[in-house]
Amino acid sequence: MTELEEKQANCPYCHEPFLDFSGKASDEVDYDDLAYCGTDDYGNLEYGASFDSGCVNKNEYVKIKYCPMCGRRLGD
Helix, strand or coil: CCHHHHHHHCCCCCCCCCCCCCCCCHHHCCCCCCEEEEECCCCEEEEEEEECCCCEEEEEEEECCECCCCCCECCC
């Protein structure tokens, strides 16, 4: 296995524990009071923000083809 293949196989952003791009695990992210961005193995990029305990809340999903952190093709 090449170094790139190993990095992609062990990427914590597009494999368990699916870290938020801030480096926090999803169960550590406080979705009620911050901006967040992360991906999953199916090619979904989720991002959003919530401020002042829900006064402003926006959450979006976008399909992407590659993990922005390691470059692995997603959803195959």
